[in-house]
Amino acid sequence: MxxxxxxxxxxxxxxxxxxxxxxxxxxxxxxxxxxxxxxxxxxxxxxxxxxxxxxxxxxxxxxxxxxxxxxxxxxxxxxxxxxxxxxxxxxxxxxxxxxxxxxxxxxxxxxxxxxxxxxxxxxxxxxxxxxxxxxxxxxxxxxxxxxVPRAGYQELGVSKECYEFFEGNEQDILQCLEEKLDWKEHQSYKNIQKNIKEYTDTKQIAAKIKVYQSLIDFLEVKDNISVAEVLWFVEELVNSPCERKDFARLFHYCLLQARYQGKMEEKLLLSKMLNFPINNKVLFANLFLK
Structure with missing residues (x-):
């Protein structure tokens, strides 16, 4: 303690x-x-x-x-x-x-x-x-x-689903509860760049929720859309107004939410790639086209 x-x-x-x-x-x-x-x-x-x-x-x-x-x-x-x-x-x-x-x-x-x-x-x-x-x-x-361990979802008084949506981030969860936001509200993946810009400009939890929902929407449909559409999404994502550390957070979020099914060695390799000066487009394309 x-x-x-x-x-x-x-x-x-x-x-x-x-x-x-x-x-x-x-x-x-x-x-x-x-x-x-x-x-x-x-x-x-x-x-x-x-x-x-x-x-x-x-x-x-x-x-x-x-x-x-x-x-x-x-x-x-x-x-x-x-x-x-x-x-x-x-x-x-x-x-x-x-x-x-x-x-x-x-x-x-x-x-x-x-x-x-x-x-x-x-x-x-x-x-x-x-x-x-x-x-x-x-x-x-x-x-x-x-x-410093995370607080558990029971300690924060939320469902496991809500906890995982926010990656267990206590501050985000508490802000969402305080503002009585609907974190389940659907957002199209086609709005990813607009939503990232809104969050970059405002740093508001409501805008962050939109970014997360756009990513989740894409992860749910990516196997049923064309490679060209996947690459379009990657372009929209990497051309958003983000610093590299923000892209790293988005990348980790996608890894967690996608429940990446590749071998553990491949998952670790993708994570380690963030430590090198590798093009963001290459990183996300490698993740989404697996």
């Missing part, structure tokens, strides 16, 4: 550290990292956090001066941030640097970061998180690894 682990780790009164939080649900990872950051900084509750004091509230809002989130992981940004790794804290005793999606860190950026995370300065903590296991071994070996 995360709370128990946090309490035990805080009790050790470490002067510094590098932690790698990993799991499948990005929303739970973010919540876990923020919880640990609060526990490191909160002065109201010993070995945990109160979640109500000014420090906890400001960390939650992203405005606490000693908690820094490094959204961009290119080498220029890492080098620019290096000087702040060695500065004294502004408000509290500890400085915390959060690095989300560490799987996107390239080798040259990792090399620039290694010295800092291997030997953090006193009262300096690096909190990394990733939704993928295939991160650089040099990062993994220098970190205390913390597994």
């Amino acid at each position: 995360l709370e128990e682990w946090i309490r035990k780790d805080i009790q050790k009164k470490k002067k510094s550290g590098t932690y790698l939080f990993y799991g499948e649900d990005s929303s739970r990872l973010e919540k876990a990292v923020l919880s640990f950051a609060k526990a490191l900084c909160c002065v109201e509750e010993e070995n945990y956090y109160c979640d109500s004091c000014p420090v906890c509230q400001r960390i939650q809002k992203g405005v606490y001066a000693d908690v820094h989130v490094l959204e961009h992981l290119n080498i220029e940004d890492i080098r620019e941030a290096e000087s702040s790794f060695h500065e004294t804290s502004y408000e509290g005793e500890r400085k915390i640097f959060i690095l989300p999606n560490i799987q996107d860190l390239r080798k040259e950026s990792a090399n620039a970061l290694l010295k800092s995370i291997e030997e953090p300065g006193e009262n300096t903590f690096f909190l990394l998180w990733t939704t993928r296991k295939n991160i650089l071994s040099t990062i993994r070996s220098r970190s205390i690894q913390v597994f």
Whole structure:
């Protein structure tokens, strides 16, 4: 249990550290990292956090001066941030640097970061998180690894079908419930590009549902349409306004929803192809024409 682990780790009164939080649900990872950051900084509750004091509230809002989130992981940004790794804290005793999606860190950026995370300065903590296991071994070996499991569908109070539709993503499920959206509403695969653009522009859960439903519609009919129509869909998909990491998420979603029936070796190979500079069209064509 995360709370128990946090309490035990805080009790050790470490002067510094590098932690790698990993799991499948990005929303739970973010919540876990923020919880640990609060526990490191909160002065109201010993070995945990109160979640109500000014420090906890400001960390939650992203405005606490000693908690820094490094959204961009290119080498220029890492080098620019290096000087702040060695500065004294502004408000509290500890400085915390959060690095989300560490799987996107390239080798040259990792090399620039290694010295800092291997030997953090006193009262300096690096909190990394990733939704993928295939991160650089040099990062993994220098970190205390913390597994953050998904919430189950029963815990979230939804059906297994709904849970699988959202890939168990807690934040998406809760937003859908809060907004009382119909996640089963049909969307034609022919609307895929329009729906992706809507989601890219708005980042709204309603738009994400449309994207997922368009993908599901295509997966249900792809074996009954022509190869030319499949390739048309691939063109529509890859020409949508997406970053590569977004295409990777769509690719994984298709793999999961299609219940890909090929040999396990083939499935793993398709997943590993995402780590190489391979054309998106080739990736999706390989998946859909199997």
